[in-house]
Structures are given as structure tokens and as C-alpha cells.
Amino acid sequence: MCDLAAIINIIGKETARLILGLIGVLIVVVVNALVLTWVERKVSGHMQKRIGPKEVGPYGLIQPFADGLKLLGKELLTPANVDKPLYYLAPVIVFIPVLVSFIVIPFDGFLQVKDINVGILVILAFSSLSVLSILIAGWGSNNKYSLIGATRSVAQNIAYEIPLLLSLLPVAFMANSLSLRDIVEVQRQGWFVWRWQFFAFLIYFIAATAETNRTPFDLPEAESELVAGFHTEYSGMRFALFFLAEYTNIFIASAIATTFFLGGYLGPVLPGIVWFFIKTYFLVFVIMWFRWTFPRVRFDQLLNFSWKILIPVAFANLILTGGILKL
Amino acid sequence: METIIEFSYVVVFAIVAILFTIAPVIISRLIAPRTIGDKTFTTYECGIQPFGSAWTRHTIVYYTYALIFIAFDVDILYLFPVALSYTKGSNIKEFYSLLAFVLILVLAIIYAWGKGVFTWKRKNL
Numbered sequence: 001m002c003d004l005a006a007i008i009n010i011i012g013k014e015t016a017r018l019i020l021g022l023i024g025v026l027i028v029v030v031v032n033a034l035v036l037t038w039v040e041r042k043v044s045g046h047m048q049k050r051i052g053p054k055e056v057g058p059y060g061l062i063q064p065f066a067d068g069l070k071l072l073g074k075e076l077l078t079p080a081n082v083d084k085p086l087y088y089l090a091p092v093i094v095f096i097p098v099l100v101s102f103i104v105i106p107f108d109g110f111l112q113v114k115d116i117n118v119g120i121l122v123i124l125a126f127s128s129l130s131v132l133s134i135l136i137a138g139w140g141s142n143n144k145y146s147l148i149g150a151t152r153s154v155a156q157n158i159a160y161e162i163p164l165l166l167s168l169l170p171v172a173f174m175a176n177s178l179s180l181r182d183i184v185e186v187q188r189q190g191w192f193v194w195r196w197q198f199f200a201f202l203i204y205f206i207a208a209t210a211e212t213n214r215t216p217f218d219l220p221e222a223e224s225e226l227v228a229g230f231h232t233e234y235s236g237m238r239f240a241l242f243f244l245a246e247y248t249n250i251f252i253a254s255a256i257a258t259t260f261f262l263g264g265y266l267g268p269v270l271p272g273i274v275w276f277f278i279k280t281y282f283l284v285f286v287i288m289w290f291r292w293t294f295p296r297v298r299f300d301q302l303l304n305f306s307w308k309i310l311i312p313v314a315f316a317n318l319i320l321t322g323g324i325l326k327l
Numbered sequence: 328m329e330t331i332i333e334f335s336y337v338v339v340f341a342i343v344a345i346l347f348t349i350a351p352v353i354i355s356r357l358i359a360p361r362t363i364g365d366k367t368f369t370t371y372e373c374g375i376q377p378f379g380s381a382w383t384r385h386t387i388v389y390y391t392y393a394l395i396f397i398a399f400d401v402d403i404l405y406l407f408p409v410a411l412s413y414t415k416g417s418n419i420k421e422f423y424s425l426l427a428f429v430l431i432l433v434l435a436i437i438y439a440w441g442k443g444v445f446t447w448k449r450k451n452l
Contacts, residue, residue, distance in 0.1 A: 014332050021336075022343055072351065075359045080368035081380075092348050099344035103336055116333045121407065143370050144381045155389050158396040165403045172410035232371055237355035241348050303392060304445050311399075311436060315429050318406075325414055326422045 021113030025102040029248050034064040036247045040288055047292040074236035079142070082233065086140030091234065091241045094133040097126040098248045105255050106181045108265045108272040119180040120168055123256065124161075127211070130249065131157045134220065134230050137242075141233040149229025152299060153213065153220035159306040160210040160217075166314035167204035170197055170321035171260045184264035191263040196324060199317050201261040203310055205283075208253035210302070212246065214287055216294035217302060254283035391444045395435065402432055 038053070038061065045052025053060030078087065104119035106112040116122055131154055138150020172178055174197070175186040193201045210217040221229030231242045258264055258279040265272030267279075297305070370377045406428070413421055439445065 010328075010332075014335075018336060018339055022340070025340075026343075026347070072355050073359055074355070075362060076352065076355055077367065079370050081370060091352070092345055095344040095348045096341045099347070100337055100340045103340055114333060114336045116336070122337065139382075141370075142381050144372070147381045151385060151389055155392055158393060158400075162396065162399050162403060165400070169403070169406055169410060172407065173413055176411060176414055178407065178411065227371070227373070236359060237351045241351070307392075307395075307436065307445055308440070312433065315433055319426060319429055322413070322422050322425045326417075326419055 017114070021103070024111075025099065025113065028102070029099070029244070032251050033244045033247045034068075036250065036284065037064045037067065039285075043285065043288045044292065047289075068240070071237060071240040076236045076238065079233055082142050083140040086136050087233075090133050090137035090140060091238045093136070094130065094242060094245045097129040097133075098245050098252065100126045101252045104180050105252070106184055106259060106264055107276050109181075111273060112181060115179055115181045117177075117179045120172060120178045123252075124165065124168075127252075128157075128161065130245070137234070138230040141230070143233050145226045145228070145232045146230050149220045149226045149232070153230060155303060156210055156213075156217065156219060159303050160207040160310075163203050163306060163310040163314050164207040164211060166311065166318060167200040167207065168256075168260060170200050170318050173318075173321050173325060180259050180264075184259055184266060187263045187266060191261065191266075193261045196321060197261060197317075199313065200321075201257070203314050203317070204257055204261065205286075206310065207306075208257060209287055209290060210306070212249045212253050212287070214250065215291040216297050218296060219299055219302060250284055250287055251280065254280045254287065257283055391439075395439050395444065398435060399432065402428075 041063070042052040042060070044050075053063040056062045056066050078084070101123045103113045104116050104122055106115070134153045134157075135150050138146040138148075138153070141147070171183060171192055174192065174195070175183040177183060177186070189195075213220050220226075221231070226232070231239055234242060255276075258276060262279045262283075263275075264279075265276040267275030270278075370381075372378075406425075409425065413425070
């Protein structure tokens with residue numbers, strides 16, 4: 001049992017897995033951010049009958065690299081009367097929840113960094129941490145726009161976290177597991193969207209759009225009233241880090257929706273990882289589509305929509321699922 | 328053993344995330360230009376002269392929302408262990424326990440609703 005060689009063997013294997021996983025995840029994060037900035041500009045352009053970026057490289061494909069280089073060469077301004085420790089801390093912790101969430105996301109049957117048996121809880125626990133980073137950024141900036149944006153963001157994130165939890169819960173009830181791979185494997189009998197959980201999917205998607213601060217719920221950074229919300233005072237690379245985290249959060253939200261409701265990596269003919277990315281990027285596209293379809297909601301409407309409609313419906317859905325499982 | 332390995336994954340990823348955010352800032356610091364102007368380091372306030380600090384008092388509305396959130400979040404987390412053992416037995420009793428738990432939570436929403444937490448009117452302080 002306590003064989004030293006066996007322990008070393010396990011540790012060696014785990015270290016290799018950890019390093020490979022880290023490299024893979026970092027590649028996914030960076031490539032995803034590059035792709036999404038390009039796609040967002042192209043989608044926005046075409047939805048407004050424009051072309052979008054087209055000068056830098058074929059179809060403007062090199063544009064994200066140009067943007068990245070530009071941001072790297074921009075001056076890092078620190079305004080005089082900020083709370084310095086908090087101001088520097090915020091962009092540092094913004095990436096922790098993003099990267100940790102990637103540990104449990106199953107890209108394919110075996111392409112998963114580590115199948116933690118409480119996978120949902122890991123993601124949910126760490127995604128609450130991103131609110132903290134936003135609050136620190138807003139408070140530390142000593143800017144009125146930033147503080148209003150941060151306050152709104154906290155209120156919005158905590159209001160929509162409950163429907164988020166309640167929409168993932170029925171899936172855990174049906175799958176009888178909190179591990180993300182188990183949840184995907186259970187869906188071999190049929191995706192959860194079509195197996196009783198259609199409303200849970202809708203609730204999750206609305207709540208996830210709100211959690212990632214996307215239009216129509218982009219009040220924390222409403223550019224027409226709050227300039228840029230919590231990252232008004234951040235410039236250059238620090239701003240780019242918030243930006244990167246935001247795009248990765250969109251990817252994670254869509255990936256979780258895919259895993260829980262759309263069968264994850266399951267699909268005919270093509271390999272699993274291709275199906276996973278097709279489904280995820282389709283959901284990302286839908287979130288971008290929202291941006292050009294819905295106007296921004298008012299803040300009290302936003303909060304009350306969650307408390308008065310989403311949460312009661314989610315509770316009813318949970319009871320219904322519990323009843324169906326016992327029939 | 329397994330738990331320690333899983334924890335170490337989370338810790339390593341968190342540390343790499345921190346390094347991942349520090350590295351570009353350092354690179355940028357090395358190559359980016361510096362300017363020192365008259366108003367370079369003032370707080371941004373749409374071009375007007377900034378007045379006062381942002382650290383002032385806030386409306387209480389947010390606070391009541393935060394209070395009900397805390398109660399809810401903790402209560403709903405109790406339901407995750409239930410999800411694992413719910414279908415283990417075929418007893419209908421579990422459904423009634425779930426029903427009772429959720430109904431009590433719904434009662435909390437009804438109470439807050441009745442108390443006027445969700446009406447967003449200007450309160451004269």
C-alpha cells in the first residue's frame with residue numbers, strides 16, 4: 001500500500017498530466033481570445049451591414065495579433081489617487097477562476113485535465129471569485145464610474161448566481177453525479193435539453209449571459225453611461241487582461257452549457273473534441289448575436305427579473321425534476 | 328491521496344494564473360513609453376476637473392439584495408449532496424423532504440417580496 005516506488009510512479013504520472021494540461025489550457029485560452037476578438041468584430045460588422053476588419057492579413061485574420069502587440073506597447077498608467085495595493089491586485093486575481101475552471105471541463109472522453117468528482121462545485125466556487133476581482137478593481141480605482149460599475153456588477157452577479165446554481169442542480173439530480181465527465185456520459189441516452197431540462201437550459205443561458213456581463217446585461221460596463229465600468233482606470237496590458245478574462249469567461253460559460261445540456265463531446269461521425277468546439281462556439285455566437293438584438297435592460301428590471309421570474313421558475317423546475325425521478 | 332492530487336491541481340493552476348497575469352505587465356513595463364504631463368495621473372471623469380473622492384456612501388438597496396443572496400446561496404449548496412443520493416432509494420419520502428426544503432426557501436422569496444425588497448423606489452435618507 002505504502003510502496004514508495006508506486007507513490008513516485010503516481011506523482012510522476014500526475015506531474016506529466018499536470019504540465020501537459022497546463023500547456024493545453026494556456027493554448028486554448030490564448031487562441032480562444034484571439035479567435036473571439038476577431039469573430040466578435042466580424043459578427044458585429046456583418047450584423048450592422050459593415051465588413052469588419054479586413055486590412056491586416058486575409059479577411060483581417062492577423063488583426064488580433066496587431067491589437068495584442070499594440071496593447072503590449074501602450075503606457076501603463078496608474079492614476080495618482082488610487083488605492084495602490086488593490087489596484088494592482090485586481091488584474092492578478094481576475095485570471096484564477098478562469099484558469100481553474102478549465103481543469104474540469106471535458107473536451108473529449110479522455111481530454112480532460114483532471115476529472116475531479118465535485119467538478120461542478122469547483123467551477124461554481126471559483127466563478128464567484130471573479131466578482132471579487134471586479135469589486136477590488138472598482139473600489140481600488142477611486143473613480144465614480146468604476147465604483148458604480150463594480151457595485152452593479154456585484155449585485156448582478158450574486159442575483160444571477162442563484163438561478164445558475166438552480167439550473168445546474170436538476171442536471172446533477174438526473175445524472176446522480178457532480179463530475180462533469182459522468183454528466184456527459186449519462187447523456188448518451190439523450191441530451192438533457194430534450195430530456196425534461198429545456199427550461200433549465202434557458203435559465204442557465206440567461207444567467208450565464210448575465211454572469212459574463214454581456215449585453216443585454218452589460219450594465220457593469222455600460223459604455224454609454226459608465227465609460228467602461230470597473231476597468232475605466234486600467235490601461236494597456238492591465239486592461240487587456242480584463243478583456244482576455246472576459247472572453248475566456250464567455251467560452252467557459254458556453255462550454256459548461258454544452259457539457260450539461262448539449263451532450264458535451266458526444267456526437268456522430270466526427271471526433272468528440274470537434275463536436276465539443278462546434279457546440280461551444282455556436283453558443284458563443286448566440287451570445288454575440290444577443291448583443292446586436294436586445295437593448296440594455298434597466299437595473300431594477302435586471303435584478304427583479306432574476307428574483308421574481310428566474311428563481312421561482314427554477315425552483316418549480318427542480319421540484320418537477322424531483323417528482324419525475326421518483327415516478 | 329486522490330484528494331491531495333486534486334487539490335494540488337487547483338493550487339498549481341491558480342499559481343500559473345497569477346504568473347500568467349504578471350508576466351505581460353512586466354514585459355509591457357519594459358517596452359512601453361512613459362509620459363509625464365500636467366494632468367496625466369488625474370482620475371478620469373469625462374474630461375472635467377474631478378471633484379471629491381469616489382469613496383462615499385451608497386444606497387442601501389444593494390445591501391438588502393446581498394442579504395437575501397447569502398441566505399439563498401448557502402441553502403442551495405445544501406442541495407448538491409442531496410443530488411448524489413436522491414435516486415439511491417426508491418422511497419417517495421425523499422421527494423417530500425425536497426418539497427419541504429424548497430417550499431421553505433420559496434417562502435423566503437415571498438417574505439422579501441412582501442417586505443418590498445424588490446420595489447426599487449427612492450428612499451429619502
